[in-house]
Amino acid sequence: MNDIIIDYIKQQLLSGQVDIDLSPEEDLLGSGLIDSLGMIQLLAFIEEKFEVKVPPQDMTIENFMTVEAIGNYLERLKTA
Amino acid sequence: MDFSWPENYTQYRAEVIAFAKETLNDDLVERDQAGLFSRQLWQKCADFGILGLAAPKQYGGKEEEVDLLFSMLAMEGFGYGCKDNGLSLGLNAQMWTVQIPIAHFGSDAQKEKYLTAFTSGQWIAAHALTEPNAGSDIFSMETLAEKTEGGYVLNGKKHLITLAPEADVALVFANINPKLGKWGVTAFLVDKGTPGFTALPTDSKMGLRTVPIGAFEFKDCFIPTENRLGGEGAGFSILNYSLEYDRCCILASQLGAMERQLEETIAFVKERQQFGQSIGKFQSVSNRIADMKLRLETSRLLLYKVAWLKRNGKSALMEAALLKLQLSESFVASSMDAIRSRGGIGFLTATEVERDMRDAVGGVLYAGTSDIQRSIIARLLGL
Numbered sequence: 001m002n003d004i005i006i007d008y009i010k011q012q013l014l015s016g017q018v019d020i021d022l023s024p025e026e027d028l029l030g031s032g033l034i035d036s037l038g039m040i041q042l043l044a045f046i047e048e049k050f051e052v053k054v055p056p057q058d059m060t061i062e063n064f065m066t067v068e069a070i071g072n073y074l075e076r077l078k079t080a
Numbered sequence: 081m082d083f084s085w086p087e088n089y090t091q092y093r094a095e096v097i098a099f100a101k102e103t104l105n106d107d108l109v110e111r112d113q114a115g116l117f118s119r120q121l122w123q124k125c126a127d128f129g130i131l132g133l134a135a136p137k138q139y140g141g142k143e144e145e146v147d148l149l150f151s152m153l154a155m156e157g158f159g160y161g162c163k164d165n166g167l168s169l170g171l172n173a174q175m176w177t178v179q180i181p182i183a184h185f186g187s188d189a190q191k192e193k194y195l196t197a198f199t200s201g202q203w204i205a206a207h208a209l210t211e212p213n214a215g216s217d218i219f220s221m222e223t224l225a226e227k228t229e230g231g232y233v234l235n236g237k238k239h240l241i242t243l244a245p246e247a248d249v250a251l252v253f254a255n256i257n258p259k260l261g262k263w264g265v266t267a268f269l270v271d272k273g274t275p276g277f278t279a280l281p282t283d284s285k286m287g288l289r290t291v292p293i294g295a296f297e298f299k300d301c302f303i304p305t306e307n308r309l310g311g312e313g314a315g316f317s318i319l320n321y322s323l324e325y326d327r328c329c330i331l332a333s334q335l336g337a338m339e340r341q342l343e344e345t346i347a348f349v350k351e352r353q354q355f356g357q358s359i360g361k362f363q364s365v366s367n368r369i370a371d372m373k374l375r376l377e378t379s380r381l382l383l384y385k386v387a388w389l390k391r392n393g394k395s396a397l398m399e400a401a402l403l404k405l406q407l408s409e410s411f412v413a414s415s416m417d418a419i420r421s422r423g424g425i426g427f428l429t430a431t432e433v434e435r436d437m438r439d440a441v442g443g444v445l446y447a448g449t450s451d452i453q454r455s456i457i458a459r460l461l462g463l
């Protein structure tokens with residue numbers, strides 16, 4: 001799951017900068033890597049790709065800070 | 081694919097049109113010139129049930145839960161029947177950018193207190209986001225909410241806020257920790273009369289003159305925790321959630337206005353004779369009418385698509401940006417064509433054609449300028 005998200009971020013949100021080293025623990029928000037439109041795009045991608053619906057109230061820094069946090073959140077969402 | 085509407089939807093749209101035509105269009109030239117907001121007309125809209133289109137039945141709403149397609153079609157009818165685009169903007173702004181966020185993110189106590197008072201017309205609400213130094217780049221906002229015992233202390237300024245001078249309540253966005261950027265943005269419900277909260281005098285403007293616009297100032301304004309809407313940092317999500325509702329319904333009323341404008345322009349060019357024939361027979365004139373029709377129908381398709389996507393729980397990022405750009409720019413272009421088609425009298429205030437032009441300009445600026453919509457579209461295309 002993490003690899004799919006990282007790949008999407010590199011390809012779509014960072015204009016195909018595949019050589020960027022993006023680890024699952026990288027702070028996506030503080031580093032300014034993803035802006036607000038990018039975050040909404042990422043959300044739409046996640047919903048479609050993993051066939052989930054992220055309730056608006058779950059769009060929090062805790063759930064979206066890193067790729068790892070997103071992955072953990074999605075696991076919880078799927079098993080809930 | 082099915083483009084037909086259920087009968088109860090079109091029936092209600094017809095009722096809204098009849099109500100608006102009969103009740104809301106009197107003295108509009110004078111009210112527009114004087115820049116007068118009518119709380120009386122607002123109340124009539126509330127009594128009819130317009131504000132209830134954006135709230136669940138439990139809190140004065142029309143339906144058990146808000147049905148976006150139903151509400152959108154009703155607000156399209158509203159824009160068609162009501163020539164007062166200012167009133168229409170004010171109602172839509174409260175409904176989609178204040179009521180809907182409260183309906184979704186509010187506590188039961190907040191819903192009970194605020195939604196019921198909004199749908200009944202007792203209180204008016206404003207959505208306070210834009211700041212002097214943060215417009216398109218909204219997440220760089222400077223209004224701060226400092227956490228303190230039992231709540232937050234707000235300091236900052238909001239400007240260009242629809243209904244601010246009339247508002248009994250403001251939904252205010254402030255940052256609890258600027259280091260967190262958008263994830264620090266938090267929403268608060270601020271009641272009129274709260275110490276440290278001031279509404280500044282109405283700003284004069286070129287169009288939409290029947291709805292007041294103004295600024296708010298916050299100076300050491302204490303807001304109790306119970307007035308926070310959603311969690312700390314939920315502002316980004318709240319804005320994102322209400323944006324597409326906002327686009328569908330504010331723009332739906334503009335679509336209705338464009339339809340009315342087209343019908344009136346057709347009637348005029350058929351009637352007006354020059355060189356021994358209707359001016360509509362001159363191709364230069366009829367081409368303009370054809371362009372107006374094309375703008376109307378392309379805007380309509382985009383609007384209905386966005387509403388349909390939202391109703392089916394799908395993302396409508398690209399479509400909403402295309403819609404905002406197309407519909408708002410079309411209203412400006414068609415308003416200009418409506419004036420040209422009248423000749424000189426189109427320039428006169430009493431003809432009530434130039435007002436749409438002035439009103440339409442607001443639409444290419446608020447809720448994301450056309451430049452911003454283009455840049456969203458380009459980004460989504462991978463540029």
Ligand SMILES: Cc1cc2nc3c(=O)[nH]c(=O)nc-3n(C[C@H](O)[C@H](O)[C@H](O)COP(=O)(O)OP(=O)(O)OC[C@H]3O[C@@H](n4cnc5c(N)ncnc54)[C@H](O)[C@@H]3O)c2cc1C
Pocket residue numbers: 173207208209210211212214215216217239240241242243288293442443445446447448449450451452455
């Ligand atoms: C009638 C009306 C009602 C409004 N009601 C409300 C309301 O109720 N609540 C509220 O919070 N706000 C409201 N606004 C404010 C509105 O949302 C802002 O005016 C709008 O977001 C633009 O911000 P700005 O005015 O600061 O312009 P700026 O962001 O300073 O933009 C100035 C110019 O630069 C361009 N620009 C800026 N950034 C970019 C970029 N990245 N790419 C390309 N071009 C760019 C813009 O398109 C524009 O041409 C209202 C505005 C109007 C006109």
